[in-house]
Amino acid sequence: MSNALTLPALTAIDSVEHYARAIKAYPILSAEEEYALAVKFKKENDLEAARQLVVSHLRLVASIARGYMGYGLPQADLIQEGNIGLMKAVKRFDPDRGVRLVSFAMHWIKAEIHEYIVRNWRLVKIATTKAQRKLFFNLRSMRTGLNTLQPTEVAHIAKELNVKPEEVLEMEARLNGHEISLEADHDDDGDEHFSPIAYLQDESLEPSDALQAKQAEMAETTGLAHALQSLDERSRRVVEARWLQDAGGQTLHELADEFGVSAERIRQIEQKAMQKMKTFMLESR
Numbered sequence: 001m002s003n004a005l006t007l008p009a010l011t012a013i014d015s016v017e018h019y020a021r022a023i024k025a026y027p028i029l030s031a032e033e034e035y036a037l038a039v040k041f042k043k044e045n046d047l048e049a050a051r052q053l054v055v056s057h058l059r060l061v062a063s064i065a066r067g068y069m070g071y072g073l074p075q076a077d078l079i080q081e082g083n084i085g086l087m088k089a090v091k092r093f094d095p096d097r098g099v100r101l102v103s104f105a106m107h108w109i110k111a112e113i114h115e116y117i118v119r120n121w122r123l124v125k126i127a128t129t130k131a132q133r134k135l136f137f138n139l140r141s142m143r144t145g146l147n148t149l150q151p152t153e154v155a156h157i158a159k160e161l162n163v164k165p166e167e168v169l170e171m172e173a174r175l176n177g178h179e180i181s182l183e184a185d186h187d188d189d190g191d192e193h194f195s196p197i198a199y200l201q202d203e204s205l206e207p208s209d210a211l212q213a214k215q216a217e218m219a220e221t222t223g224l225a226h227a228l229q230s231l232d233e234r235s236r237r238v239v240e241a242r243w244l245q246d247a248g249g250q251t252l253h254e255l256a257d258e259f260g261v262s263a264e265r266i267r268q269i270e271q272k273a274m275q276k277m278k279t280f281m282l283e284s285r
Contacts, residue, residue: 023058038095053090085112135161227277235273
């Protein structure tokens with residue numbers, strides 16, 4: 001379906017503001033209009049009906065994507081991934097269930113953005129189990145303040161999300177400096193109703209998507225191993241010591257002592273190696 005739909009162009013970060021203005025031209029559908037279009041698409045495979053359903057919800061995708069800008073990934077990419085989720089939602093939407101598309105689509109939009117972030121944020125996978133992914137996407141919203149987590153907070157979060165306290169502390173350290181805005185900006189179009197605080201809850205994937213996610217995870221693991229092999233011995237040692245140790249990574253200063261160079265030099269080697277791995281993995285897809 002996605003290949004047949006014509007959506008507003010979003011090809012670069014510079015175009016995000018123009019894109020945001022363009023999608024506001026599409027009207028929000030009433031319940032009756034939405035139902036009629038959904039029925040037409042479901043029964044007649046009318047792609048124009050599907051297009052109208054998609055474009056009327058592009059503002060929702062953009063609003064959700066804004067909530068994930070704190071991960072340092074291009075906003076244009078986040079929106080594109082969210083749009084893929086929206087199109088999947090439209091394809092699977094059943095108008096006779098009595099649920100509005102906006103409620104049904106949130107899961108699919110968020111799932112696609114989540115998968116994109118997990119694949120790309122800091123390159124090395126930071127969340128391998130469902131519980132860890134839940135921790136990754138909920139830790140910020142569960143904090144009671146901006147200061148370092150207190151032991152009681154750590155224990156509470158670990159219990160609520162079914163993870164170990166040390167996993168909470170590790171995730172907090174990795175997320176440090178990557179703040180997420182949980183409250184959407186208020187505007188005249190009511191986009192504040194789609195603020196991240198309203199949808200950062202745990203939602204299980206459907207079986208087919210769970211299988212797809214598992215296959216993607218296996219492919220990423222294989223790709224990471226191949227990317228590591230593409231590095232020289234010293235670079236590979238730095239990446240493995242920093243990110244792939246079960247008991248926590250070594251510090252820049254520890255590796256600097258090991259190689260007899262400065263901590264800044266280790267940081268440069270790490271940064272160059274991570275970029276090389278990222279390029280290798282993207283080219284291998």
